[in-house]
Amino acid sequence: MLKPTPAQAPIQSLRLGQLQVKKVYFITHPNVAIDPEVPVPRWPLSERGFERMRAFLQQPFVQGITSVYCSNEQKAIDGAEVIANHLSLEIQTIEELGENDRSSTGYLPSDEFETVADQFFAHPDQSVRGWETANAAQQRISKAIDGVLSQDSGDGDIAIISHGGVGSLLLCQIKGYPIDRKHDQPGGGGGNYFCFSATNKQTLHSWKPIEPGESG
Numbered sequence: 001m002l003k004p005t006p007a008q009a010p011i012q013s014l015r016l017g018q019l020q021v022k023k024v025y026f027i028t029h030p031n032v033a034i035d036p037e038v039p040v041p042r043w044p045l046s047e048r049g050f051e052r053m054r055a056f057l058q059q060p061f062v063q064g065i066t067s068v069y070c071s072n073e074q075k076a077i078d079g080a081e082v083i084a085n086h087l088s089l090e091i092q093t094i095e096e097l098g099e100n101d102r103s104s105t106g107y108l109p110s111d112e113f114e115t116v117a118d119q120f121f122a123h124p125d126q127s128v129r130g131w132e133t134a135n136a137a138q139q140r141i142s143k144a145i146d147g148v149l150s151q152d153s154g155d156g157d158i159a160i161i162s163h164g165g166v167g168s169l170l171l172c173q174i175k176g177y178p179i180d181r182k183h184d185q186p187g188g189g190g191g192n193y194f195c196f197s198a199t200n201k202q203t204l205h206s207w208k209p210i211e212p213g214e215s216g
Contacts, residue, residue, distance in 0.1 A: 022198040023157045024149070025065070026171075027056070027210060028164045029075040030191030036107045041098070045078040052191045053082040056210040062086070066156030069148055071097035071163065080161040096144035099163035100137040104130025117165070121181035134179050138169035145170065149198055158198060164190050174201045 031049035045053065056062070065087060070080035072093045080091040100120065108116060116128055124134035132140075145160070152158055168184045171194055177183060185192040185207050195204040208214070 021204075023061075023064075023204065024145075024196050024198050025061070025157065025159045025193050026167055026196070027079065027159060027161045027193040028167050028185055028190045029073075029079045029161060030210065031189040032075045034107075040102065040107060041073040044074045048189075049075070049191070050078070050082065052210055053079050055212065056191075057083070057086050058212045059210075060212075061157065064157045065089075065159045066154035067152050067158045068092065068161070069094055069097065069158065070161040071095065071099070073098055073163070076161045076163065080159075083159055083161070094144055094148065096140050096147070097160065097162045098166070100134070100165045100169075101132035118181060120165075121168075121179060121184070124179040134169060137166055138173055138179065141166040141170045142173050145201075149201075152198075164192070167192075167194070171203070171206065175203055 029045065029049065030052040031046045032043045033046040033049075034043060062083070065083065066089070068080050068084040068087070068089050069092045070076040072095050076097070077091065077093065080093075083089075084091045105116070116131070119126075119128040120131055120134055124138070127133050141162070148158065148160065164185045168181070169179060171177075172179050172183050174196055175183075187209070191210045192207045193210055194206050194208070196202060197204060
């Protein structure tokens with residue numbers, strides 16, 4: 001077998017360095033128990049949501065996570081606790097990781113919600129029916145992520161359990177895309193993730209389902 005030439009050796013070292021990059025996994029909570037009588041931020045995960053979070057634990061990269069952050073919404077806390085308990089870690093809640101503020105309308109039936117969400121993404125500088133604007137929500141989630149990266153003291157990867165709307169806005173921001181709902185997480189019920197470098201916020205991959213073996 002030929003030995004690497006001196007010119008080849010730095011390339012090999014660079015590749016090894018790339019494998020060791022600290023990663024951030026931005027995870028959206030999966031299925032929730034919808035209750036129109038309960039404020040949306042207090043909705044917990046449904047049993048299906050918990051089942052999907054437990055499936056996420058089988059992802060091969062989970063053991064490399066050393067920090068778990070989430071918003072202070074119950075569904076995000078529920079998802080974060082599944083990961084943190086599995087890894088014997090404490091969760092760290094950050095209010096600014098929350099979903100776009102929709103308290104002006106509260107619960108909306110599915111069809112009505114989708115219509116308003118379309119308008120939210122289509123007019124990012126306008127407050128649709130009193131919702132937080134997409135631009136404001138994007139600035140908030142981006143600042144929250146920067147705060148996580150600056151304060152995190154773990155030596156491994158970071159898991160952030162948050163929400164689909166702000167996740168889509170964050171993905172647009174770090175990829176340099178205009179705000180557009182075409183970058184929203186796929187499917188229904190949430191439970192997707194994307195990954196980026198903790199060093200320079202370069203996207204390592206876009207949306208994938210949280211279940212192992214599922215294609216994105």
